[in-house]
Amino acid sequence: MTAMWRSGWQTRVADALLALVLLGFGLLATGLAGDNQPGSRQVDTVCRLLIAVAALALCVRRRVPVVTLAVVTVATSTYLLIGYPYGPVLLAFLVAVYSVAVRLPVRPAALAAGAAFVLLLAHVFFSRGPAPGWTGVLPASAWVVVPFAVGVVVRVTREAAARTRVEQARDRAEQARRQADEERLRIAQEVHDVVGHGLAAISMQADIALHLLPKRPEQAEVALTAISRTSREALDELRVTLGAVRRGAERGPVPGLARLPALRDRLAGAGLTVEVRVVGDPRELPAAVDLAAYRVVQEALTNVLRHAGVARAEVTVGYRPDEVTVEVTDRGAGATRAGLDPADDESGHGLAGMRERVTALGGRLTAGPPPDGGFRVYACLPVGSAP
Known part of the structure; x- marks a missing residue:
């Protein structure tokens, strides 16, 4: 019981540190990203608030991965629809998709990731800033497909390793x-x-x-x-x-x-x-x-x-x-x-x-x-x- 409590405490601390790192990076780097994206909206309080919501939601990504993905997706899509520059906020979205893929079975994880992808595509056609249109579908899909594929591979690898350990224990x-x-x-x-x-x-x-x-x-x-x-x-x-x-x-x-x-x-x-x-x-x-x-x-x-x-x-x-x-x-x-x-x-x-x-x-x-x-x-x- 003590070992399980210690392991859970360590994972919560690790998730909190990841969220703080992404938050700090997003607040510092988003302005620099906007300087290289003419036509994007200037960083303001709402921008920073959306970045904070998307980053801090990752604190509970292991316990409620679907809820985390929903919050991050809404914050990220709202951020992009308003026209703020592409930037570190997408890193939080990437981590949220990965967390769903690695924590849930493939079918429910795919459904959650697919819904997030549909919501993310809204900015491709309706953004207040530059709207890339159909040419932006493929780049947007990469932010879902890549972390989802990595998460599935990691999950399958872990399950195979767990089965191997069980079989080895049974053999012993x-x-x-x-x-x-x-x-x-x-x-x-x-x-x-x-x-x-x-x-x-x-x-x-x-x-x-x-x-x-x-x-x-x-x-x-x-x-x-x-x-x-x-x-x-x-x-x-x-x-x-x-x-x-x-x-x-x-x-x-x-x-x-x-x-x-x-x-x-x-x-x-x-x-x-x-x-x-x-x-x-x-x-x-x-x-x-x-x-x-x-x-x-x-x-x-x-x-x-x-x-x-x-x-x-x-x-x-x-x-x-x-x-x-x-x-x-x-x-x-x-x-x-x-x-x-x-x-x-x-x-x-x-x-x-x-x-x-x-x-x-x-x-x-x-x-x-x-x-x-x-x-x-x-x-x-x-x-x-x-x-």
Whole structure:
């Protein structure tokens, strides 16, 4: 509200200053113009009064442009009909026509300007001073056509600029919405990967503990210890993830392929033996690629733990000059694991989440039972094009 009031005050001051400038110029220059126009009427009090009316009417040209144009036109036409010299009074008329054209839609502005033009033409034929006749129609029309055309162009330009600003604001809002959706999806995937893997390991270890407790309670203690360690690690990682979300910042150290030994050890406590092989020379990867590769391995091994019904899986990490590959294979019930976890896929996680992670970085992912049985998840991530 304060900004609008300040803007309105500034425009009123600007219009008042313009009116005073034209008034001063008209009072000073009209006499000089009359010296160069033989036959025109001498400047007198009425002349000065008409100049003052035409100039001062511009003080309200933005608020009531049609009224301003009417007052200026009547004053200017009366001035010219009496025979006073052509001069600065026409500048006020020019500004009034421009104001109508720039403030009103084209049709009502054209009607107002046309009426002003007809009234202005009266002096061409009926002036007490020199009456130019038909030869004066074209010069008189220029005082209407030129400012009207300029005003229309300015109005159209302003409207186009306003539409552009609105469209840009809409695009920014849409982009912000898309970024928020992508961030929510990223957070959901992170939480799913952390919690899903932890719960799968805990579930398997709990089954082992329940099975061993009646017969070999000392071995059940090992499984319960693994449950405690796994739950603590999952909660710590979940706490870090949610803490970064609350701060609105990226996490500092993110999981990567360097954590595969810890993942292997954790799954070993859950009863799944994982053999990790590395092909090529290991090197530091872009954070996004490193995280995606780790999450693919983690999610694939979680699905082995949930669905394969086997106690062994193999992970192969391949480092190539321009890409890194990860492969997870097992000899479990691959043919019956269509879609891995249907509930996960329907909610956008599981296999679908892995594929989204990989394709977002320009890579590719394949998953399914190989010809010799079992199940295989393979992801290839470009290193050079990673953000």
